[in-house]
Amino acid sequence: MTERLPLILLLALHLFVSGVFSTSILTIENKCNKTIWPVIFSWRSQVSTSGFTLKSGEARAIQAPSSWYGLVSARTLCSNDSTGNFTCATGDCESGGIECPGSYSWSPVTYLLFRIDDGGINSYTISLEYGYNLPLKVVPSIPTCISSGCMVDLSKTCPNDLKKFVGRDIVACNSACREDNSQENCCTRYFNSKQTCKPTQYVQNFDRACPFAYSYAFNDNNSTFTCTNSTDYVITFCPSSIPNTTRSSMAPLPAEPKHDSQGMMLNTILGVAAALAVSIIIVVIAIVVRAKNAKRKNELSDENIDAVVMLKRYSFEQVKKMTNSFAHVLGKGGFGIVYKGKLPDKSGRDIALKILKESSQGNGEEFINELVSMSRASHVNIVSLFGFCYEGNNRAIIYEFMPNGSLDKFISENMSTKKDWKALYNIAVGVARGLEYLHNSCVSKIVHFDIKPQNILIDEEFCPKISDFGLAKLGKRKESIISMLDARGTVGYIAPEMFSKNYGGVSHKSDVYSYGMVVLEMIGATKREGVETSTSNKSSVYFPDWVYDDLERKETMRLLEDHIIDEEDEKIVKKMTLVGLWCIQNTPSDRPPMRKVVQMLEGSLDALQVPPKAPLSLHVVTDWENAEDSQQSSTLSLLERKSSSTGQYTSGFSKEAV
Incomplete structure (x- = not known):
C-alpha cells in the first residue's frame, strides 16, 4: 500500500x-x-x-x-x-x-x-x-x-x-x-x-x-x-x-x-x-482508512451520524416530553410505533414521532436510510422531517403530523359508500409528482422501494405525502441499474425484478411498478373476488387479466361497484386504470418513468392507449409466491400485508392463484 x-x-x-x-x-x-x-x-x-x-x-x-x-x-x-x-x-x-x-x-x-x-x-x-x-x-x-x-x-x-x-x-x-x-x-x-x-x-x-x-x-x-x-x-x-x-x-x-x-x-x-x-490529503487519507477499516464501514456512531444527517437532534428525555410519555399511539409498523406529539418550541406544532424497534435496528441501516433520504428530500409531496433522536438503543424520527392518516385508511374509511374520484385522482397525481422529484430532481437520486398506501400520508388539505424511507436507496442521478443484495418492499407491491433477475435490473422503475399497484388499489381493481374460471371453480386470478377483458368489452365502469356518478368521474377512473396498467408491466423498460406518468395523468384521456397485456402474468405470481414462501428462512425484506378483517392477502394476487 x-x-x-x-x-x-x-x-x-x-x-x-x-x-x-x-x-x-x-x-x-x-x-x-x-x-x-x-x-x-x-x-x-x-x-x-x-x-x-x-x-x-x-x-x-x-x-x-x-x-x-x-x-x-x-x-x-x-x-x-x-x-x-x-x-x-x-x-x-x-x-x-x-x-x-x-x-x-x-x-x-x-x-x-x-x-x-x-x-x-x-x-x-x-x-x-x-x-x-x-x-x-x-x-x-x-x-x-x-x-x-x-x-x-x-x-x-x-x-x-x-x-x-x-x-x-x-x-x-x-x-x-x-x-x-x-x-x-x-x-x-x-x-x-x-x-x-x-x-x-x-x-x-x-x-x-x-x-x-x-x-x-x-x-x-x-x-x-x-x-x-x-x-x-x-x-x-x-x-x-x-x-x-x-x-x-x-x-x-x-x-x-x-x-x-x-x-x-x-x-x-x-x-x-x-x-x-x-482535497489531495483527503483522497490519500480516505484510501488508507478504507484499507484498514473496510469491515467497520457500516458502524453507526455519534460522530458519523451527525456528520451525515443535518437535522436537529433531541435527547430521549425530550422525546418523552414531546409525546407526553408516549400517550397517543398513531399506528404500528414493522419498524416501530408512531406516536403523536408536539414540538418543544413556541410553535407547539403537532408532530408524528416514530420510535424504532430495537430488533429492527440492526446496524442502523434503516435508521440512517430514512434520516438521510428524508433530510435530503424537500417537496410538497414528501413528508418533512423535524429532527431525530439517537441515544444508545433509543432511536426516533420526528416528522410532520398528517391529520388524515394514511391512504389505506382514507380509502377504507372515507370511500366505503361513495368514492370521491376527484380526491383520489389528485392524490394519485401528488404521489406521482413526489416520486418524480425523488427520481429526478432531489439532490441525490432516491428509490423508495416501499411505495404502498400505508406509506402515503394525507394532510389536512388532502395533499398526499410519501413517507417511511427505511428501505430507500440513494444513488447518483445518472445511474439506472441499482445493485441489490436482497429484495426489499412489501408483498403485493414489489416489482418482479426485485425477486427475479429474469425480468430485468432493479432501478427507479421498481418504484413505478409499486405506484401502479397503489393506483389500481385506489380504484378498487385489486379487490374483485369470486371470478368464475373455465373449470367452474370459484378462484382468484391475476387481476390485470379481468381488467383487460373489461376494457375490451368497455365494461370497466360497470365493474366498479356503482361508485361512478358522472361522465367526468368515468374519465378519471379510466385514466387511472390505464396509467396503473402501464406502470405494472412485467419488464421495467416497458414501464413509463415517473415524469411520463405525471404527463399521462395530467394529459388527455384520448392520448392514452391500452398497454400491451403481459404474457407472463401467472409466472409473476409464481415467482412472487416462491419469494414470499422463502422469506421465513432467508434475508428477504418482504413484509406480509394481510387484511385485518378477513385475513386474506390484499395485494391483488391470491394464494389460490398458484
Whole structure:
C-alpha cells in the first residue's frame, strides 16, 4: 500500500489540477408559506433562466454549467402594477418582469454566491453584505461537504433604522452600507482596512446570528465552502432548521472578494490552491482508512451520524416530553410505533414521532436510510422531517403530523359508500409528482422501494405525502441499474425484478411498478373476488387479466361497484386504470418513468392507449409466491400485508392463484 501512495498522489494531483469539467444541479425549493420569485444572475457562463416563480412547496432544478459564476436570491411580495410592470417588495431586479436579464442592482436580500468547476472545485458563500430578506439553507449532494444556512428573527436581529416594512410587517433588513452607501460603512478607499472600517451594528447582529455567512470584509469567519466539481446542491428558502456547522469542520478559505479584480483573482488562486492541497490529503487519507477499516464501514456512531444527517437532534428525555410519555399511539409498523406529539418550541406544532424497534435496528441501516433520504428530500409531496433522536438503543424520527392518516385508511374509511374520484385522482397525481422529484430532481437520486398506501400520508388539505424511507436507496442521478443484495418492499407491491433477475435490473422503475399497484388499489381493481374460471371453480386470478377483458368489452365502469356518478368521474377512473396498467408491466423498460406518468395523468384521456397485456402474468405470481414462501428462512425484506378483517392477502394476487 505504501509503495502505491506516490502513484495515487500523482493521479489525484492530475485530476484536481486538470479539472473534470462537469455541470452541477441547483435544486431551488420554496418552503415558505408564500410564493417567492428566485433570481439567478450570471457573471460567467449562463444558466437556462434568470428568474421564475415558485409557489409554496414547489421546487425547480437548474443546471449550472462548468465554470459558472453567479448568484441566487429570491424576491418576495411581487405583483404587476397598473401599467403591467412587474415589481417586488424585496429583491427587485428592476427588469419589469419575472426574468432578470442584463445587469443586476444589489438590493437588501440574502444572496448565495456560487462558483462551479472553478479549477476543479465548487464553492458557495451565503452573503448578507447588502442585506437580508429570507432564511435559506444549502445542502451539497456529497455528505462530506459542508452544509450551511442562515435563519434569523428580523424583529430581533435587524437594527430599527435598517428595517424595511410593508404595512406593519418587517420584510427585509438593509445593511448599513446599502442604507447610506458611505465609504466608512462599505469599507472602500481610505476605510479599506480592519482598523478604519469597523463592523456596524448590522454586522455585529448578523455575525452572531449567522456566524458563517459573509457580512463584513474583515471578519474572521470562513464563509466560503468548497467541494468537488461533481457536487449538486439543494437551496431551500425558509427551511425549518439549518445545519449546526462548526468552525473546526471548515476549510480555511478567504472571504468572498468584493471590489477589486486583482484581489479577486489572487483570492481565487489561493482558494483553489488551498482546496487542492486539502482535497489531495483527503483522497490519500480516505484510501488508507478504507484499507484498514473496510469491515467497520457500516458502524453507526455519534460522530458519523451527525456528520451525515443535518437535522436537529433531541435527547430521549425530550422525546418523552414531546409525546407526553408516549400517550397517543398513531399506528404500528414493522419498524416501530408512531406516536403523536408536539414540538418543544413556541410553535407547539403537532408532530408524528416514530420510535424504532430495537430488533429492527440492526446496524442502523434503516435508521440512517430514512434520516438521510428524508433530510435530503424537500417537496410538497414528501413528508418533512423535524429532527431525530439517537441515544444508545433509543432511536426516533420526528416528522410532520398528517391529520388524515394514511391512504389505506382514507380509502377504507372515507370511500366505503361513495368514492370521491376527484380526491383520489389528485392524490394519485401528488404521489406521482413526489416520486418524480425523488427520481429526478432531489439532490441525490432516491428509490423508495416501499411505495404502498400505508406509506402515503394525507394532510389536512388532502395533499398526499410519501413517507417511511427505511428501505430507500440513494444513488447518483445518472445511474439506472441499482445493485441489490436482497429484495426489499412489501408483498403485493414489489416489482418482479426485485425477486427475479429474469425480468430485468432493479432501478427507479421498481418504484413505478409499486405506484401502479397503489393506483389500481385506489380504484378498487385489486379487490374483485369470486371470478368464475373455465373449470367452474370459484378462484382468484391475476387481476390485470379481468381488467383487460373489461376494457375490451368497455365494461370497466360497470365493474366498479356503482361508485361512478358522472361522465367526468368515468374519465378519471379510466385514466387511472390505464396509467396503473402501464406502470405494472412485467419488464421495467416497458414501464413509463415517473415524469411520463405525471404527463399521462395530467394529459388527455384520448392520448392514452391500452398497454400491451403481459404474457407472463401467472409466472409473476409464481415467482412472487416462491419469494414470499422463502422469506421465513432467508434475508428477504418482504413484509406480509394481510387484511385485518378477513385475513386474506390484499395485494391483488391470491394464494389460490398458484
